[in-house]
Amino acid sequence: MSGETLPCILSFEDVTFGFEDEPVLRNVTFSLRQGETLIVHGAAGSGKTVLLKIALGLLRASRGTVRVFGRDVTGLREHDWFDVRSRIGVLFQEGGLFDSLSIEDNVAYPLLNQPLLAAPQAEIDQRVRESLDFVELGHTLDKLPSELSGGMRRRVGIARAIVTQPALLLYDSPTAGLDPITANTIMALILKGRDVQRASTMIVTHRHQDGEILERYRYDEASAALRPAGAKGSPSFTRYMVLDQGRIAFIGSPAEFDLCADPLVARFASR
Amino acid sequence: MLDILKAPVLTFQEFIGLSARAMSGVVRKPYYWDDVFVQMDLIGVGSLPVVILTGFFSGAVMALQMSRALQTYGATSQVGQIVAITLVREMGPVLTALMVAGRNSSGMASELGSMKVTEQIDAMRALGTDPVMKLVKPRLIATAFVLPLLTVLADFLGLVGGWIVACSMLALTTGSQYWNTAWRALEYNDIAQGLLKPFVFAIVLSLVGCFYGMRASGGTQGVGRATTQAVVVASVWVVVLTFVIGRVFVTM
Numbered sequence A: 001m002s003g004e005t006l007p008c009i010l011s012f013e014d015v016t017f018g019f020e021d022e023p024v025l026r027n028v029t030f031s032l033r034q035g036e037t038l039i040v041h042g043a044a045g046s047g048k049t050v051l052l053k054i055a056l057g058l059l060r061a062s063r064g065t066v067r068v069f070g071r072d073v074t075g076l077r078e079h080d081w082f083d084v085r086s087r088i089g090v091l092f093q094e095g096g097l098f099d100s101l102s103i104e105d106n107v108a109y110p111l112l113n114q115p116l117l118a119a120p121q122a123e124i125d126q127r128v129r130e131s132l133d134f135v136e137l138g139h140t141l142d143k144l145p146s147e148l149s150g151g152m153r154r155r156v157g158i159a160r161a162i163v164t165q166p167a168l169l170l171y172d173s174p175t176a177g178l179d180p181i182t183a184n185t186i187m188a189l190i191l192k193g194r195d196v197q198r199a200s201t202m203i204v205t206h207r208h209q210d211g212e213i214l215e216r217y218r219y220d221e222a223s224a225a226l227r228p229a230g231a232k233g234s235p236s237f238t239r240y241m242v243l244d245q246g247r248i249a250f251i252g253s254p255a256e257f258d259l260c261a262d263p264l265v266a267r268f269a270s271r
Numbered sequence B: 001m002l003d004i005l006k007a008p009v010l011t012f013q014e015f016i017g018l019s020a021r022a023m024s025g026v027v028r029k030p031y032y033w034d035d036v037f038v039q040m041d042l043i044g045v046g047s048l049p050v051v052i053l054t055g056f057f058s059g060a061v062m063a064l065q066m067s068r069a070l071q072t073y074g075a076t077s078q079v080g081q082i083v084a085i086t087l088v089r090e091m092g093p094v095l096t097a098l099m100v101a102g103r104n105s106s107g108m109a110s111e112l113g114s115m116k117v118t119e120q121i122d123a124m125r126a127l128g129t130d131p132v133m134k135l136v137k138p139r140l141i142a143t144a145f146v147l148p149l150l151t152v153l154a155d156f157l158g159l160v161g162g163w164i165v166a167c168s169m170l171a172l173t174t175g176s177q178y179w180n181t182a183w184r185a186l187e188y189n190d191i192a193q194g195l196l197k198p199f200v201f202a203i204v205l206s207l208v209g210c211f212y213g214m215r216a217s218g219g220t221q222g223v224g225r226a227t228t229q230a231v232v233v234a235s236v237w238v239v240v241l242t243f244v245i246g247r248v249f250v251t252m
Helices: A048-055 A078-085 A103-113 A121-134 A150-162 A180-197 A208-216 A254-259 B002-025 B033-072 B076-117 B120-126 B131-169 B175-185 B188-214 B219-251
Strands: A008-019 A022-033 A037-042 A063-068 A088-091 A168-172 A200-204 A217-220 A225-228 A238-244 A247-252
Touching (some): A022 A048, A022 A063, A022 A200, A022 A247, A037 A208, A048 A200, A078 B120, A088 A150, A103 A150, A121 A180, A150 A180, A168 A180, A180 A217, A180 A225, A208 A217, A208 A238, A238 A254, A247 A254, B002 B188, B033 B076, B033 B131, B076 B120, B076 B131, B076 B175, B076 B188, B120 B131, B131 B188, B188 B219
Parallel strands (some): A168 A200
Antiparallel strands (some): A008 A063, A217 A225, A238 A247
């Protein structure tokens, strides 16, 4: 099945957000298909986080149409968003972990609070443990977020994002403020989460290395290791988007991204 | 001129929106009773020392100051009446509310503000919880239940403070005289006023604290700003509302 024929998980059609005199997003149109990875680059204030928040229903588009899982969610009421969000996993830039809850309770939070994901307590406990083991933090169940390092908190955030086995994963600057080694660990976990769960992924990042990892590698479950994309199994299904002052300056395949002559786009490519 | 008014009008509109959602949420599920009891403990038990001290000494000071004026007319024996009326109608509810505004509205604004700037409130929404139901409603219910009780306590301790001053420092007043005049001075109207005020104040204090917390932005500086605004606005609302409610009761 080619990318074009796969079901559309998320689409923005001519979306504008903000006040008339100072829009944060302007006429943004793109789509994210099943299993696809969209890497969003852009300078600070270019509208990347706003894009994610609109996709998640935390902000409402001023104009245009947003569809999630094929459903028009543009004018959806807050209460109705909860069902849509139960199929979306998200990692916020600041982590968004609840200070007053233990790591176990933080990861269990979506399973305990989303009616569509209700499950017996024993199953919730098991999924929380599996999810924390996935990010290699199974030993931190009883700790509070303040007792963990920045990188560990991001990993808990990833565990919380994937615990519901969502069809769509949204990551907001997952490596911001981390040292390169920890950042690569985080990216490897994101890659693993994407490929194990076969989720569509939209990731906002400043680092071109983050995009390269997602574009060039796949997680091989059989060997439990990262492999170059295309070497084994299907090739990576990745696109790049560059935002500039709320507009899409570029959207296209990795090859187009590497060859794009626009200096603004070139800043985010690894040339 | 219109540009100057735009921001405060927008803020007030947002406040009314949050208040409407929180108030309508009181009669809707879900209820987070654990959070309500935690807030009752924080606001009620946590505020006891400051309310006890404020209530006691406000009654004592009032008896002391009023005795000078009453001495002029040879009516020192009526000090109990004045302390009772002033405390139950005005000073008890207002001083208790101001103490709770300083202690708890600020606490709510800083706690929710910190949650806002660290994206915990966004995370809450993204993970299936309505922050108004989970954060605002428990604080509203807890404050509305606890503040009238704190006010009754402050009123009583104020009367005790006045009684101690009256008996120990004002030679013309006896204990029985004091309590007799204090008790006889109070009417149902005063009691109703003295209980309605803290209930209304509680709604305003909790909503103002939560409102400024939930709209905090700009990192730690923004949280500090939200906290200051919450205390100032809540305190101003207390003195404005005490006048409005007092005016309504005076005309009744």
